[in-house]
Amino acid sequence: MNKRVAIELEEGWEIIQMGITKLINILEGDPNESPMDVDYHMKLYTMVFSMCNQRTPRDYSNQLYERYEGVYNNYLQSKVLPAVQKKHDDDDVSMLQELVRRWENHKVLVTKLRKCFYYLDLSYVPRNRLPTLRDVGFSCFREIVGEEMKVRVKDAVILLINQERRGEEIDRTLLKNVVQIFVDFGNKYDDARCGTQNREAWYDEYLRSPAGSVRCNRPAITPSLGLEYYVNDFETAFLNNTADYYTRKASNWTKEDYTSKAEECLKKEKNRVSHYLHSSTEEKLLKRVQDVLNAAAADQTIA
Numbered sequence: 001m002n003k004r005v006a007i008e009l010e011e012g013w014e015i016i017q018m019g020i021t022k023l024i025n026i027l028e029g030d031p032n033e034s035p036m037d038v039d040y041h042m043k044l045y046t047m048v049f050s051m052c053n054q055r056t057p058r059d060y061s062n063q064l065y066e067r068y069e070g071v072y073n074n075y076l077q078s079k080v081l082p083a084v085q086k087k088h089d090d091d092d093v094s095m096l097q098e099l100v101r102r103w104e105n106h107k108v109l110v111t112k113l114r115k116c117f118y119y120l121d122l123s124y125v126p127r128n129r130l131p132t133l134r135d136v137g138f139s140c141f142r143e144i145v146g147e148e149m150k151v152r153v154k155d156a157v158i159l160l161i162n163q164e165r166r167g168e169e170i171d172r173t174l175l176k177n178v179v180q181i182f183v184d185f186g187n188k189y190d191d192a193r194c195g196t197q198n199r200e201a202w203y204d205e206y207l208r209s210p211a212g213s214v215r216c217n218r219p220a221i222t223p224s225l226g227l228e229y230y231v232n233d234f235e236t237a238f239l240n241n242t243a244d245y246y247t248r249k250a251s252n253w254t255k256e257d258y259t260s261k262a263e264e265c266l267k268k269e270k271n272r273v274s275h276y277l278h279s280s281t282e283e284k285l286l287k288r289v290q291d292v293l294n295a296a297a298a299d300q301t302i303a
Contacts, residue, residue: 006058012051013067016116019044020071023112027105028079036112044116052119061124068117068133072109072140080106081145088149092156093171099153100177103141103184110137135188142185142229150233153178157234158241161272165245176276182234183278186226227280235281242269242285243292250296262293 019040025033051060080102087098114121114133121133131139157178164170246265253261269289273282 006054007051009060012047015047041115048117049119065120069136072137076144096174096178103181106141154234154237158238172275179276182230185229239288243288246289246292250293258297
C-alpha cells in the first residue's frame with residue numbers, strides 16, 4: 001500500500017493561489033484568462049481537504065483559514081478600494097456605480113472561494129467557533145471598503161435624494177442598490193449548521209463514511225438581518241438631513257398652501273421608501289417629516 005506523501009504548506013498554497021489569481025483575473029475582466037470549470041474547482045477543494053487532513057504538525061487548517069481572509073484583504077486593498085476612490089474623484093454617481101459593481105463582484109468572489117475552502121466550514125470553523133467563510137469574506141469588504149467610503153457614500157446618497165426632492169431626475173435603481181449594501185453589511189450567515197444534527201457528530205460520521213455516502217440535510221441558508229450598519233451609517237444622518245430640508249422648505253409656504261403641500265410631501269416620502277429605502281425607515285421618516293411640518297405650522301400660527 002502506497003503511503004500518501006504529505007503536502008507542505010507553501011507547496012499546496014502555491015496551487016491554491018494560482019486558482020485564486022485565476023478567479024480574480026476573471027472578475028477583473030482579463031480577456032486572456034480562461035474560464036474556471038468544475039474540475040478546476042474540485043482540484044482546489046481537494047487540495048484544501050488534503051491539507052486539512054494531515055497529521056499534526058501538517059494539519060494546515062488554521063493557516064488556510066488565515067490565508068483565506070488574507071486573500072480578501074490583499075485584493076480589496078490593492079484593487080477594489082483604489083478603484084472606488086478613483087471614481088469618487090470623477091463624480092458621486094460614478095463612485096456609487098463602481099461601489100455597486102465591486103460589491104456584486106465581491107459576492108461572486110466569496111461564493112466561488114467558499115466552494116474551494118468549504119471543508120473549513122464543515123470542520124475547522126464549527127469546532128473552533130469561528131466566523132463562517134461567508135461572514136469572513138463579507139466582513140472584509142465592510143471593514144476595508146465600507147469603513148473607508150461610508151461617509152462619502154452616505155453624503156452622495158443624501159445629495160441625490162435632495163436633488164430628487166427638488167424635482168431633478170435621479171437613478172432610483174442605483175440608490176436602491178447602494179442602500180442595500182448598508183443593509184447587507186449587517187447580515188450574518190450560519191453556513192456551518194447542518195439541519196438539526198449535532199455538527200460534531202455529523203462530521204465524525206462523515207470522516208468514517210465512504211466518500212459521498214453521508215448527506216447533510218441542510219436547510220436553505222438565509223441571513224440573520226441586522227440593520228445596525230444601515231441605521232448608524234446612513235439612516236440617522238438621512239433623517240436628520242430630511243428634518244433640516246423640510247424646516248427650510250416649510251418656512252417658505254403660505255398658510256393657505258400648508259395643508260396641501262404637507263400632504264404632498266408626506267406622499268412623496270412614502271413613495272421614496274417604497275422605491276429605494278429599507279421598509280423599516282417608513283414610519284420613522286413620515287413621523288420626522290410630520291413633526292417638522294407641524295412645528296412649522298405652529299410657528300406660522302404664532303406669527
